[in-house]
Ligand SMILES: Nc1ncnc2c1ncn2[C@@H]1O[C@H](COP(=O)(O)OP(=O)(O)OP(=O)(O)O)[C@@H](O)[C@H]1O
């Protein structure tokens with residue numbers, strides 16, 4: 001487990017950050033300048049304190065053979081402050097440039113991550129898109145990405161800078177007093193063990209916290225979307241209780257994360273304080289015995305002062321990185337999931353179909369198990385209108401799902417014009433079909449855009465004709481006409497209006513195979529008659545599959561399939577079937593007499 005996590009972290013860097021290497025390398029160069037400027041403080045403090053202590057009977061020692069006080073002489077009074085100012089300005093400027101460079105690199109890299117994640121979801125399996133509550137995917141883009149962004153920003157700006165600064169401070173310490181430096185180098189890491197172990201627990205909690213945030217997002221989205229049912233059934237309290245337990249759980253998990261994080265800073269504080277105490281004791285003794293100067297002590301404390309905040313930053317980075325790992329894991333979980341339905345490598349492009357549709361012995365079950373289609377076979381000739389009837393839940397819409405290759409059958413074959421659809425690209429397959437689905441989904445865009453989705457280059461004239469054929473007179477009555485926004489999912493329109501817009505979209509798409517799933521079920525009798533006539537005109541020369549519960553809608557079909565128990569149980573024309581003794585005849589007696 002730990003190994004794959006490390007591996008994921010590396011993959012993340014290679015996949016998304018390596019493209020930004022120029023900026024990151026440049027950032028690292030500026031970080032080096034920052035670190036050198038910081039380390040120079042230790043030497044300036046040492047030189048200053050030696051210089052001052054000489055007056056009080058102390059002694060001065062050179063740094064790497066160079067004695068600043070001796071060189072500057074009486075000019076020391078202004079040379080020293082000037083050097084400090086110069087070092088500060090250099091450090092501040094390079095810190096600024098470095099931060100800008102690294103932040104830009106991280107933001108650029110994360111745009112790539114989000115693009116990849118979204119592409120993966122939207123291009124990948126329909127089954128996956130529908131498997132999780134949509135709120136959970138939304139949460140990935142908002143919450144997971146925030147955690148990863150926070151961590152990546154902090155790591156990019158701090159990691160190199162802090163490591164280099166600590167290295168610089170350590171180098172200064174070794175130059176000032178190698179024995180003491182060695183002592184610190186040995187003691188410090190031991191103090192870090194608890195911080196690393198906090199990081200590990202943090203990762204697990206953080207993963208759970210992020211998953212739970214996804215669940216809350218899903219619950220909120222659903223709760224608000226179901227507003228009408230909530231109100232109509234007085235479900236406010238039910239919704240409040242659901243939300244409350246979600247919020248409580250979130251607070252509990254976050255507190256756990258925060259508790260872990262809260263322990264890091266005090267621990268580092270203790271480590272820093274102990275180091276200072278140790279240095280004072282050890283150097284004090286060395287100064288007394290004449291082995292070191294007051295300046296060495298001062299310089300050493302200055303070096304610890306420089307290194308401490310950086311060490312602390314590195315300590316919290318570990319915690320942050322562990323939180324981000326949880327997010328990265330979830331992101332790769334989506335990116336790496338294999339597609340159940342995919343184009344085969346040698347997939348060909350399906351030419352515009354003439355329209356023969358064949359199902360041969362098709363078996364299918366959704367992921368949750370139960371067999372929906374069980375050896376279903378049917379054949380529809382080019383240009384025919386075929387109706388699928390059968391009880392609710394029989395698998396009629398599922399048949400459309402398979403024809404569109406939203407799912408692949410478990411066994412059996414589906415052919416269009418004799419071509420197995422498993423061997424063609426999904427894009428070419430789908431561009432030969434126009435679907436009006438049971439739910440008549442519209443995007444939150446203008447009605448014009450919604451209608452033209454299947455044919456983006458449609459002229460206004462063509463859109464008008466499609467509107468007319470689909471009995472969309474209501475559009476003209478809207479104050480903004482075709483420029484009216486449909487609202488989320490089409491909520492600004494009535495069910496029947498949505499359905500007519502969806503039909504206009506299918507009409508405009510001009511595809512050789514039409515799939516109508518309860519396409520006119522929400523319409524009033526007058527509109528239905530008009531739309532029905534338009535659909536009949538449209539279906540001339542196209543293969544049309546119609547799913548309907550109202551037999552009046554399908555009686556003119558060339559061929560009617562009755563589907564029950566996962567297979568075709570009857571097949572024939574309306575006249576033939578209704579004069580028989582089967583399921584259809586029963587239905588016909590019920591509905592049409
Ligand atoms: N996405 C899905 N995941 C799991 N099971 C599903 C899914 N969609 C449909 N089913 C199940 O598959 C069976 C067939 O569903 P399908 O939607 O094909 O029925 P239908 O014949 O179109 O019914 P209706 O006339 O009510 O629209 C049902 O038992 C349903 O519960």
Ligand SMILES: [Mg+2]
Nearest residue numbers: 396397398438
């Ligand atoms: Mg259905």
